[in-house]
Amino acid sequence: MTIAPESLVAAAGQLLLPPAGTVHTLTPGLRARAAAVLLRMALEQALDAYWKRVTPRMTRIGKHRMLCLEWYAERDTARRCRTTWAALSAVCHYRTYELPPSPAEIQGRLHEVTALLTALSGGPEPTPVGRHAGA
Template sequence: MSAPGRWANAGAGSDLEAAEYLTSADRLLRERLRGTESLWPRACVWLLRLALEAALRALWHRENASVATVSMRAQLLSLNSLDSLDPAVPARADHLWTVLSGACHYHPYELSPTVAELRSWHADVAALTQILASHGVS
């Protein structure tokens, strides 16, 4: 008997949840909140990654709920099994999640993401969440 993955208890994920994360990330990009001077770029990246993950979980709850409980890497790989999804979407989602995951973590030899990078990632996540939200909905 195999134990459920560590993501089994993760939130169900919803398109609304993804939109809320994107709205919060956008707020960090537009406004400087007091006390976040050096923290906001990585907080923004975390919110973007959470938005992408919520959109993926919501997709899997619509398509195949058992996939929503596996690791994010497995969810990304499983995108290739959706025949009606544009073939570029799985690679795009995987690349974006990998980039965001790397940018989430502090490395003493790397700079924080720039505003231009954050805005670009925000646009990419927003577009991808829309694609994922519209998939399988009639």
């Protein structure tokens, strides 16, 4: 069963800003880390959906789909995907010598992932850009 990227983003938002009256059983740092995992999953699913529209063979190639994105999407979108994915990946890994991410930091990533979901799903049908555009 696959959960829609938008649902993952909404769940991350609820972890970061729980409704009033909610009993807080998790620390803010743990909630922020869990939200980061959900946001990274949402971004990866959005990339899979994007590549299924462009070329289905690119969906499970790992980091190559991120590297090749620059040739098919706008360069700014590709750069934002790389930096956001890298930042979320860094905070998803638990290290005993680092402080957990702050909810405010992950809230900023939530806004970025929301914008990337729109950029990857909207607009015209993806076509190669750059030097391969006319080929």
